[in-house]
Amino acid sequence: MSIVEVRHLAAGYDGREILRDVSLSVTAGDVVAILGANGSGKSTLIRTILGLVPTSHGEIQLFGTPQKRFREWERIGYVPQRLGAGSGVPATVGEVVASGRLARRGVLSFPRAADKAAVRDALTAVGLLDRIGDPVATLSGGQQQRTLIARALAGRPDLLVLDEPNAGVDAASQEAFAAALTRFAESGGTIMLVLHELGPLRPLIGRAVVVHDGRIAHEGAPPEPAGHHADPDHDHVHPHADEVKAGICEWAPAEGTKAY
Numbered sequence: 647m648s649i650v651e652v653r654h655l656a657a658g659y660d661g662r663e664i665l666r667d668v669s670l671s672v673t674a675g676d677v678v679a680i681l682g683a684n685g686s687g688k689s690t691l692i693r694t695i696l697g698l699v700p701t702s703h704g705e706i707q708l709f710g711t712p713q714k715r716f717r718e719w720e721r722i723g724y725v726p727q728r729l730g731a732g733s734g735v736p737a738t739v740g741e742v743v744a745s746g747r748l749a750r751r752g753v754l755s756f757p758r759a760a761d762k763a764a765v766r767d768a769l770t771a772v773g774l775l776d777r778i779g780d781p782v783a784t785l786s787g788g789q790q791q792r793t794l795i796a797r798a799l800a801g802r803p804d805l806l807v808l809d810e811p812n813a814g815v816d817a818a819s820q821e822a823f824a825a826a827l828t829r830f831a832e833s834g835g836t837i838m839l840v841l842h843e844l845g846p847l848r849p850l851i852g853r854a855v856v857v858h859d860g861r862i863a864h865e866g867a868p869p870e871p872a873g874h875h876a877d878p879d880h881d882h883v884h885p886h887a888d889e890v891k892a893g894i895c896e897w898a899p900a901e902g903t904k905a906y
């Protein structure tokens with residue numbers, strides 16, 4: 647079953663085109679990593695797919711329905727990039743995760759047993775059930791990120807879309823998160839996620855899509871770690887043009903890779 651179908655997509659901000667002629671298919675059960683240098687358009691691609699950035703050309707279908715007519719948003723769990731779960735709101739971990747059930751149960755109805763069970767299951771999946779009553783602000787950055795992932799999981803989506811879920815996240819949180827995503831994928835879930843490094847998620851990734859300058863540069867098996875990029879402390883920020891190029895070369899097409 648087609649989950650996301652993108653054809654000849656162009657999109658951008660304030661008349662400035664960022665994505666150019668992007669085509670991409672994601673089918674049920676796929677785990678797709680979107681890779682590329684800083685500013686290449688990875689976040690713009692997933693935000694456009696989700697209807698958060700307007701398209702100027704091309705087509706997007708979600709679950710077989712044109713995006714403009716798509717209404718089943720509860721089927722999609724989205725974790726945006728670096729959103730502080732606390733963000734000044736004195737909510738508990740349990741409350742933040744419960745907010746992920748709103749699309750399912752409706753704002754005006756009280757949480758039912760199924761909602762509470764989904765919240766506890768999602769917190770168990772990310773290893774934070776023991777923090778359910780704590781204010782989010784008392785959690786580490788990595789734990790806050792896990793809380794947001796639990797919020798997305800609590801909605802029991804068919805598709806999870808995550809934007810750099812591991813950015814600035816401690817190793818223990820990355821492992822807990824990889825385990826939660828693995829269980830989600832094993833239960834038939836579909837995943838699209840923007841990543842700078844595959845890290846502990848490497849075994850899970852079925853396909854890598856590399857974005858370069860707003861286009862899909864290539865698509866295929868996830869790349870092997872190479873050179874200094876494989877160092878655990880390499881931070882993957884490439885402020886200079888030459889280094890950006892080096893970052894792109896790292897993702898050179900492997901055998902069996904589809905080149906565009």
Ligand SMILES: Nc1ncnc2c1ncn2[C@@H]1O[C@H](COP(=O)(O)OP(=O)(O)OP(=O)(O)O)[C@@H](O)[C@H]1O
Nearest residue numbers: 659664682683684685686687688689690691727840
């Ligand atoms: N809300 C916005 N308004 C205007 N321009 C934007 C907006 N968001 C992103 N851009 C621009 O679009 C381009 C692509 O940005 P995008 O965030 O999609 O890249 P990215 O590959 O996800 O980068 P990073 O790895 O740094 O997160 C950049 O030039 C960026 O400055």
